[in-house]
Amino acid sequence: MTDLLDGVRDHYRATGLIERLKAPLAALGPEERPLAPEQLSGLDQFHTRGLAATTELAKLAGITGDMRVLDVGSGLGGPARFLAAAHGCRVTGVDLSESFVEAARYLTGRTGQSGQVSFEAASALELPFDDASFDVALLQHVAMNIADRARLYREIRRVLKPGGRFATYDVVLRDGEPHYPLPWARTPATSLLLTAEATREAIEPAGFQTLIWHDDTETAKAWFAELRASGPPSSPNLGVVMGPEFAQLAANLGRSLMEGRLGILTAVFEAATVR
Numbered sequence: 650m651t652d653l654l655d656g657v658r659d660h661y662r663a664t665g666l667i668e669r670l671k672a673p674l675a676a677l678g679p680e681e682r683p684l685a686p687e688q689l690s691g692l693d694q695f696h697t698r699g700l701a702a703t704t705e706l707a708k709l710a711g712i713t714g715d716m717r718v719l720d721v722g723s724g725l726g727g728p729a730r731f732l733a734a735a736h737g738c739r740v741t742g743v744d745l746s747e748s749f750v751e752a753a754r755y756l757t758g759r760t761g762q763s764g765q766v767s768f769e770a771a772s773a774l775e776l777p778f779d780d781a782s783f784d785v786a787l788l789q790h791v792a793m794n795i796a797d798r799a800r801l802y803r804e805i806r807r808v809l810k811p812g813g814r815f816a817t818y819d820v821v822l823r824d825g826e827p828h829y830p831l832p833w834a835r836t837p838a839t840s841l842l843l844t845a846e847a848t849r850e851a852i853e854p855a856g857f858q859t860l861i862w863h864d865d866t867e868t869a870k871a872w873f874a875e876l877r878a879s880g881p882p883s884s885p886n887l888g889v890v891m892g893p894e895f896a897q898l899a900a901n902l903g904r905s906l907m908e909g910r911l912g913i914l915t916a917v918f919e920a921a922t923v924r
């Protein structure tokens with residue numbers, strides 16, 4: 650398992666990321682002027698359909714201002730900052746990648762949200778929180794890097810309050826193998842995809858009851874088709890974070906969806922009252 654975690658860490662290791670972020674951010678305004686979280690959405694929402702997907706997932710999860718929310722695999726912190734700004738909740742993000750956590754803290758300073766949103770470097774398989782600490786947990790485009798799904802979902806269940814919500818938005822396997830390299834893995838060694846059904850079979854025994862179950866593949870395909878037609882993005886984008894080959898990684902995900910090899914799943918679960 651350590652080999653796998655090291656491989657995933659390597660994939661998301663972004664040396665000198667904060668310095669690299671400063672140049673595109675300078676175009677958005679002077680450093681002392683707080684940025685609006687959505688100004689960063691081209692580069693800090695690291696999943697299919699970006700900010701639109703986070704907005705929808707938060708609505709489905711029923712997030713409100715009095716809640717404590719955990720974002721598991723929080724990346725650069727874009728979803729966490731958006732949730733805090735849009736819903737007024739307190740958000741904690743946790744991510745395996747030290748460089749992403751440092752960048753997430755830096756960007757949160759730039760949006761002036763450090764009092765409401767915080768980040769910790771840790772594995773989703775060993776969450777550094779007490780039992781029943783959160784009302785909602787989000788997992789967006791993370792599970793495909795994790796082999797031990799039973800442990801992942803048990804950890805999420807453990808830190809949720811009884812009756813709390815778990816909202817997941819992930820890439821799933823459909824028919825055949827995807828085209829590599831992909832945004833989360835350059836080779837199959839760190840890509841641990843499951844089908845949608847196998848995902849449900851891993852989640853429910855961890856102590857969850859399914860509330861919402863959507864196949865979002867067609868919406869994702871339409872988004873990729875639009876992206877392809879509109880050409881390279883003008884605003885700061887994930888190429889700053891993942892390097893110039895990111896366009897190719899994203900194109901392989903789009904192609905794998907179009908060819909029916911991969912799908913996109915949105916699901917919301919309720920944590921059982923008894924574990």
Ligand SMILES: C[S@@+](CC[C@H](N)C(=O)[O-])C[C@H]1O[C@@H](n2cnc3c(N)ncnc32)[C@H](O)[C@@H]1O
Pocket residue numbers: 657661693694695696721722723724725726727728743744745746749771772773774788789790791794795832833
């Ligand atoms: C594709 S990014 C998605 C980031 C974020 N959820 C978003 O949607 O913007 C996947 C993230 O999952 C994190 N990750 C992968 N495996 C992890 C693990 N075992 N524990 C914690 N984070 C993990 C990676 O470091 C990376 O930041």
